[in-house]
Amino acid sequence: xxxxxxxxxxxWHGASLxxxxxxxxxxxxxxxxxxxxxxxxxxxTCIIGPSGSGKSTLLRGIxxxxxxxxxxxxxxxxxxxxxxxxxxxxxxxxxxxxxxxFPDHSALENVALAPWRVKGLPxxxxxxxxxxxxxxxxxxxxxxxxxxxxxxxxxxxVAIARALAMDPEVMLFDEATSALDxxxxxxxLTLMADLCRRGMTMVVVTHEMSFARKVADxxxxxDEGEIVEAGPPGAIFDAPQSPRLQRFLSEVL
Amino acid sequence: xxxxxxxxxxxxxFPSMMEVLPQMLATGLVNTVxxxxxxxxxxxxxxxxxxxxxISPSRWLRLPARLYxxxxxxxxxxxxxxxxxQGLARVSYQLFGxxxxxxxxxxxxxxxxxxxxxxxxxxxxxxxxxxxxACRALGMSYGRAMRLVVIPQGIxxxxxxxxxxxxxxxxxxxxxxxxxxxxxxxxxxxVGQDAAVLTGNLSPLMLAGLFYLxxxxxxxxxxxxxDVRYRTGRRxxxxxxxxxxxxxxxxxxxxxxxxxxxxxxxxx
Numbered sequence: 001x002x003x004x005x006x007x008x009x010x011x012w013h014g015a016s017l018x019x020x021x022x023x024x025x026x027x028x029x030x031x032x033x034x035x036x037x038x039x040x041x042x043x044x045t046c047i048i049g050p051s052g053s054g055k056s057t058l059l060r061g062i063x064x065x066x067x068x069x070x071x072x073x074x075x076x077x078x079x080x081x082x083x084x085x086x087x088x089x090x091x092x093x094x095x096x097x098x099x100x101x102f103p104d105h106s107a108l109e110n111v112a113l114a115p116w117r118v119k120g121l122p123x124x125x126x127x128x129x130x131x132x133x134x135x136x137x138x139x140x141x142x143x144x145x146x147x148x149x150x151x152x153x154x155x156x157x158v159a160i161a162r163a164l165a166m167d168p169e170v171m172l173f174d175e176a177t178s179a180l181d182x183x184x185x186x187x188x189l190t191l192m193a194d195l196c197r198r199g200m201t202m203v204v205v206t207h208e209m210s211f212a213r214k215v216a217d218x219x220x221x222x223d224e225g226e227i228v229e230a231g232p233p234g235a236i237f238d239a240p241q242s243p244r245l246q247r248f249l250s251e252v253l
Numbered sequence: 254x255x256x257x258x259x260x261x262x263x264x265x266x267f268p269s270m271m272e273v274l275p276q277m278l279a280t281g282l283v284n285t286v287x288x289x290x291x292x293x294x295x296x297x298x299x300x301x302x303x304x305x306x307x308i309s310p311s312r313w314l315r316l317p318a319r320l321y322x323x324x325x326x327x328x329x330x331x332x333x334x335x336x337x338x339q340g341l342a343r344v345s346y347q348l349f350g351x352x353x354x355x356x357x358x359x360x361x362x363x364x365x366x367x368x369x370x371x372x373x374x375x376x377x378x379x380x381x382x383x384x385x386x387a388c389r390a391l392g393m394s395y396g397r398a399m400r401l402v403v404i405p406q407g408i409x410x411x412x413x414x415x416x417x418x419x420x421x422x423x424x425x426x427x428x429x430x431x432x433x434x435x436x437x438x439x440x441x442x443x444v445g446q447d448a449a450v451l452t453g454n455l456s457p458l459m460l461a462g463l464f465y466l467x468x469x470x471x472x473x474x475x476x477x478x479x480d481v482r483y484r485t486g487r488r489x490x491x492x493x494x495x496x497x498x499x500x501x502x503x504x505x506x507x508x509x510x511x512x513x514x515x516x517x518x519x520x521x
Contacts, residue, residue: 063390065386065389065390085389086389086392086393086394087392089389089390089391089392090392092390093390094387094390096383096386096387096390098383100381100383100384100386100387101387102384102387102402102406103406104405104406104409113391113401113402114391114392114393117393117397117401118391118392118393118397137503138502138503139502151494151496151499153496153499154499154502157502157503159387162391163390163391166391166392181496183496183497183499183500184496184499184500186500187499187500187502187503188503190503191503
């Protein structure tokens, strides 16, 4: 059995991430309104909130899959809003709700593609990195399976390995476990918790309140495109201040 | 003579079929295949270009692609072939000499590309947005994401439609006879037609028809095979694994989440 205990020596060097009054709109509709947030290096921030609150949009504003209208994004204390999006995205890994693996590539090829074709590493080296990452997510045995021959949980772990293969400084998780069968959720969350322990900076949009409570350094509650309340998990879950957060917690817990 | 005999003499006169068979094989079949393959190749390349223009963010690429497609898809093939074949004859003469053959291929590929462009565009647009997003999130440029991930998937999805288009081209290739082919350039239809006129019997044309069917019918059925194979790629058969077994694949180091340093309230 390939479990993580053999390969957990690797540590990540997460960078700090800061948003300053980030505003983002789809046409005339403002989805994010002056969102400010600081994520310390190697720390994990969980973002919770009702649907339509702008959680996913916030992640997409960070790596500019959607271009913000105003405000600033700082990565490792330097503004990156004027960097080329492609350059910026090399430093930020992202994991999606529906995995978005490449269906015509094997698990190994999924992970190796970007190191090879984007970073320009020799193919053999990219493959070696990919194999290593797959081992780390417990899928060394399934390297040549295609996504459709893997379970949802396995696919999501391949997607995490794919993002990690680029040596990101920050990882964004967009409801990474929302599409999984209940018994498969734990594997992905365990992996994320381990990543956090090993020094990665993570921003995690999630509905898994117990994960947020256990793993997060900071929990952020969003509603209607704004950060309503932020703080350590204890404060957010045990002593919510705003009526909206109290209402939200009473609905989900 | 009863009706049956008349019919069988007109359509199924075996001797006159046998007489034209060598020409049918050596000249007709060869030329039909060459014309169709060449037109399909050119049509595919140009169609792919049209598809990429058609989905481009730039209006100045989309508009010409749209106009071109509407034009060549909307005109009867016979009209396009005649206009191109006779209108550009002088240019073609300087390039290729006194043969309408290249112009015939060119006209056919112009028509084909209009259809192919639409097929490719539909295929590429049917690839989930998440594929492009995943590529972009990994730092790929739009062009590279298209080339490495989106376009290959899109093309695989429309392979059956592309084979159908190939069949249409094979049939349309018969129209090239309008441009006046020399003896050795005649394709299946023209060979059959000439022999039918000479013998006053339709059997050679029936034979030509049979040849078209021999090419097109297997192609039609090959489509389904190609479809299944290319859509999924080689598939390994795996015994479905219980999700409970999978839980063991990821085991946190030294036990469970309990030992996690951040758990237990030491938050900042």
